[in-house]
Amino acid sequence: xxxxxxxxxxxxxxxxxxxxxxxxxxxxxxxxxxxxxxxxxxxxxxxxxxxxxxxxxxxxxxxxxxxxxxxxxxxxxxxxxxxxxxxxxxxxxxxxxxxxxxxxxxxxxxxxxxxxxxxxxxxxxxxxxxxxxxxxxxxxxxxxxxxxxxxxxxxxxxxxxxxxxxxxxxxxxxxxxxxxxxxxxxxxxxxxxxxxxxxxxxxxxxxxxxxxxxxxxxxxxxxxxxxxxxxxxxxxxxxxxxxxxxxxxx
Numbered sequence: 171x172x173x174x175x176x177x178x179x180x181x182x183x184x185x186x187x188x189x190x191x192x193x194x195x196x197x198x199x200x201x202x203x204x205x206x207x208x209x210x211x212x213x214x215x216x217x218x219x220x221x222x223x224x225x226x227x228x229x230x231x232x233x234x235x236x237x238x239x240x241x242x243x244x245x246x247x248x249x250x251x252x253x254x255x256x257x258x259x260x261x262x263x264x265x266x267x268x269x270x271x272x273x274x275x276x277x278x279x280x281x282x283x284x285x286x287x288x289x290x291x292x293x294x295x296x297x298x299x300x301x302x303x304x305x306x307x308x309x310x311x312x313x314x315x316x317x318x319x320x321x322x323x324x325x326x327x328x329x330x331x332x333x334x335x336x337x338x339x340x341x342x343x344x345x346x347x348x349x350x351x352x353x354x355x356x357x358x359x360x361x362x363x364x365x366x367x368x369x370x371x372x373x374x375x376x377x378x379x380x381x382x383x384x385x386x387x388x389x390x391x392x393x394x395x396x397x398x399x400x401x402x403x404x405x406x407x408x409x410x411x412x413x414x415x416x417x418x419x420x
Contacts, residue, residue, distance in 0.1 A: 188412070189412055195255075195269075197412060201312075205309060209308060218301045251275065253380075254272060254384075255383070263397070271386050275382050275383050279349050279382060280375055280379045282357070283352075290361055316415070323405055323411050
């Protein structure tokens with residue numbers, strides 16, 4: 171792929187395929203398409219310092235997810251981080267939100283740093299930092315939208331968000347702040363590994379990110395019970411949930 175339009179086409183293919191298969195891997199694909207479209211709009215509106223570089227970053231970043239998805243379909247090895255996400259898809263009990271989080275974990279905590287280092291090869295990676303952090307703002311702008319979408323899948327979530335003041339914080343702490351900062355540090359490490367092998371740096375990071383995936387899926391009995399209640403209360407088929415996640419809710 172050479173541009174964001176091709177990325178969007180590839181994501182549409184994954185979405186169409188997962189819809190037909192009623193496959194929960196489509197949840198992340200839908201979310202990621204929304205993020206990619208927002209990045210495309212931002213590039214066209216001169217939001218970034220270097221639009222050409224950011225399109226390149228977006229393409230390299232997206233390719234890591236798309237390649238991982240098709241490798242999984244072909245039963246080929248993928249990173250431990252992505253394997254955790256793909257394995258979760260065979261389990262009935264995870265709620266929609268967990269599927270989104272575990273995909274975001276692999277893609278932001280591992281893939282984003284790799285992509286940033288790649289587009290900075292032979293260059294000063296520090297010049298990328300401001301635009302790298304602007305990506306975080308684009309993600310943050312989607313927080314409320316996605317939470318409202320999730321509330322249409324499990325209606326009590328809207329009441330909980332409204333009355334606990336968590337409307338802006340449910341996803342932010344996990345993906346937009348801690349993951350962003352970690353991804354930037356990882357990109358710097360890959361750009362200047364200081365005597366370590368590149369592949370060893372990636373492997374170490376992959377193992378650490380896979381452990382974060384366990385935090386998303388393994389909980390104490392009380393939390394598991396609550397998530398089980400949520401899962402049983404989620405409305406609709408996988409396809410209908412994907413449709414709700416696609417919708418821009420206001």
